[in-house]
Amino acid sequence: MLRALAMASVALGPQAAGWARTMASHQLLVAPPEALRKPLSIPNRLLLGPGPANLAPRVLAAGGLQVIGHMHKEMYQIMDEIKQGIQYVFQTRNPLTLAISGSGHCALEAALFNLLEPGDSFLVGVNGIWGQRAADIGERIGARVHMMVKDPGGHHTLREVEEGLAQHKPVLLFLTQGESSSGVLQPLNGYGELCHRYKCLLLVDSVASLGAVPIYMDQQGIDVLYSGSQKVLNAPPGTSLLSFSDKAKNKIYTRKTKPFSFYLDIKWLANFWGCDDQPRMYHHTTPITGLYSLRESLALIAEQGLEDSWRQHRETMAYLHGRLQGLGLRLFVKDPALRLPTITTVAVPAGYNWRDITNYVMDHFDIEITGGLGPSMGKAILSGLD
Ligand SMILES: *Cc1c(COP(=O)(O)O)cnc(C)c1O
Numbered sequence: 165m166l167r168a169l170a171m172a173s174v175a176l177g178p179q180a181a182g183w184a185r186t187m188a189s190h191q192l193l194v195a196p197p198e199a200l201r202k203p204l205s206i207p208n209r210l211l212l213g214p215g216p217a218n219l220a221p222r223v224l225a226a227g228g229l230q231v232i233g234h235m236h237k238e239m240y241q242i243m244d245e246i247k248q249g250i251q252y253v254f255q256t257r258n259p260l261t262l263a264i265s266g267s268g269h270c271a272l273e274a275a276l277f278n279l280l281e282p283g284d285s286f287l288v289g290v291n292g293i294w295g296q297r298a299a300d301i302g303e304r305i306g307a308r309v310h311m312m313v314k315d316p317g318g319h320h321t322l323r324e325v326e327e328g329l330a331q332h333k334p335v336l337l338f339l340t341q342g343e344s345s346s347g348v349l350q351p352l353n354g355y356g357e358l359c360h361r362y363k364c365l366l367l368v369d370s371v372a373s374l375g376a377v378p379i380y381m382d383q384q385g386i387d388v389l390y391s392g393s394q395k396v397l398n399a400p401p402g403t404s405l406l407s408f409s410d411k412a413k414n415k416i417y418t419r420k421t422k423p424f425s426f427y428l429d430i431k432w433l434a435n436f437w438g439c440d441d442q443p444r445m446y447h448h449t450t451p452i453t454g455l456y457s458l459r460e461s462l463a464l465i466a467e468q469g470l471e472d473s474w475r476q477h478r479e480t481m482a483y484l485h486g487r488l489q490g491l492g493l494r495l496f497v498k499d500p501a502l503r504l505p506t507i508t509t510v511a512v513p514a515g516y517n518w519r520d521i522t523n524y525v526m527d528h529f530d531i532e533i534t535g536g537l538g539p540s541m542g543k544a545i546l547s548g549l550d
Pocket of ligand 1 (some may be wrong): 267269270294343344370371372392401419
């Protein structure tokens with residue numbers, strides 16, 4: 165490209181030569197970094213923390229394929245296949261289903277930026293770090309944020325949610341299906357129906373649980389559901405999955421104000437992902453190779469079948485929990501029915517510092533496990549996902 169421009173400037177003669185002079189009007193201030201002359205080196209690690217997870221070979225290979233244009237028809241075809249894959253793993257028929265160019269946080273921001281307007285009442289179930297983050301983003305938008313706070317290890321019952329709905333009359337409720345900082349699996353049956361009775365939409369984070377535990381977006385009345393690529397799906401980080409029910413879409417399309425983010429404006433994204441009947445327009449350049457990988461990760465789970473993936477995670481969890489308890493360790497989540505199959509939290513044994521344990525496993529075995537996050541920091545050790 166640069167060479168072509170230089171040749172063009174020679175061909176154009178003296179006028180264009182001025183352009184070349186401007187290019188070289190200063191000495192370089194920063195030298196090429198020595199570190200970049202060394203080859204890239206990646207250790208061979210088994211990732212057993214709360215994400216990212218190691219890539220499946222087929223997903224890894226897809227990420228190494230050549231880039232095509234983000235608006236080529238072959239790319240639109242891949243995007244359509246990704247949409248169908250998301251509809252399958254979410255168990256939804258929502259037309260407004262797409263992948264976001266960004267990690268799980270980006271999908272959460274896309275949901276909140278588009279659904280909330282300043283002054284809206286927003287009810288947030290907090291039982292770990294993810295509810296805290298949702299509340300933080302809601303405050304930035306200027307929503308009236310009401311938090312229902314449980315200790316790490318706890319979950320939100322239907323009765324507690326109903327009290328919150330009756331008291332705060334929110335337009336939106338946030339719940340986390342798999343609270344990866346504490347290892348809690350939040351039940352979801354009945355919550356959608358309850359929200360709708362109170363004219364509230366239900367938003368669920370399934371970043372750490374999708375593919376490993378059942379979720380039925382349409383049948384459970386979930387209005388907005390998002391997940392990430394780098395956890396159970398074993399794809400690289402950088403893309404996320406998002407879907408909106410017709411009710412949620414309606415709230416977005418009847419907004420009085422534009423969402424604060426252009427990058428995450430769902431009307432634009434819906435068009436670019438072929439979710440409306442307008443011709444697709446350039447919005448931003450998508451992470452093309454990340455989308456190849458995401459497509460392959462969705463293909464793998466479609467081939468395996470959701471029910472088989474759920475069974476596999478359930479059985480692995482039962483085995484791991486049995487062995488850990490056999491060693492005399494205590495699981496952080498007391499009720500077995502509320503334990504998340506993807507992430508096992510172990511109470512830090514008395515007299516030990518969690519950092520010494522996670523460092524030991526990393527230094528001796530090249531295996532990543534991690535300490536708690538946010539409210540569970542120092543209380544639990546997290547292991548899981550692969
Ligand atoms: C990892 C995780 C996220 C955030 O995802 P990023 O891809 O790191 O932005 C959100 N929610 C849950 C439950 C998670 O485990």
